[in-house]
Amino acid sequence: MTPRIVELREGVLKKNDAVAAGLRVRFRAAGVCVVNLVASPGAGKTLLLESTLTELQRLGRCPVALVGDPETDNDARRLARSGAPVRQIRTHGLCHLNAPLVEQHLEGWDLAPVEFLFIENVGNLVCTTNHDLGEFVRVAFLSATEGEDKPLKYPGLFNSADAFVLSKIDLAAACEFDREAAVTNLRAVRPEAPIFESSGKTGAGLAEWLAFLIERRSVLLGSGG
């Protein structure tokens, strides 16, 4: 055969994207606002999520969570203390969650009463970037114990976020964390995204964060849903 070119234009992650699109339709129909939390390991995702689950329930809301880690169910057990339904996804070495893993772990879960599904991704700022989980809101964390220039080092991930959490803000002084530089760098890669300063330890910033989640849900899914 004479050599010839076959045009394809096929997405390499099309399988993941197709499952994610299916999930998004399901979530929308059930009125579930899905929030994908991405950060490096140890950035304070679990602690903030624990208080988020507790407080949303106190406000009469119905949140649930999926949490991804390579091993252990430590985070699921921690989060379950909030009283919200939580499931652990053990990835066995995979450095990010993908849509099929999310779909698989939702099996048998009645989404009808659920208002918020938080997906705590595996701690990773690279591979989480391209994997759509069917979320409506992607939130990237930058903690006060990390370098202020992380958004510039990982522009792909930080640009893909819809909102930012500046976590562990109670440690800012001790770590000589330059808030202004951090905010400048976040704005450099994603100018439109709101930034929430928070401390899982002291509860600082929690009220604004909760108000944001509730507002996003009503904008995305309608307040009646």
Next chain:
Amino acid sequence: MHELSLARDIVEIASAAASGSDAKRVVTVRVRIGILAAVSSESLAFHFEEAARNTLLAGARLTVTAAPVVVRCPACGRDTELPDVKRFVCVVCGTPTGEVVSGRELEVESIEIS
């Protein structure tokens, strides 16, 4: 790890297309990868060679085109190409914008078969 699984996906997509076209072998695979896709071309090429072994793609050349980041300006409406990914602003009017219209691609553009 990430590049290895991507390499396998690329081989799978190209193999399926090649089989569908009655190809004896695949000579070249052209992929387009956005600057923001966070994929290393070198690492991808390394894993591609391995993933292609014992398939129609054995020995095939992988050509990677880096897709630049293009942002849409909310003020002037233009789509402009960023010179780097340190500051997301409209190149024409300077308005900050994080609305990326391209630069996240991860696609198999075409294959050359024989």
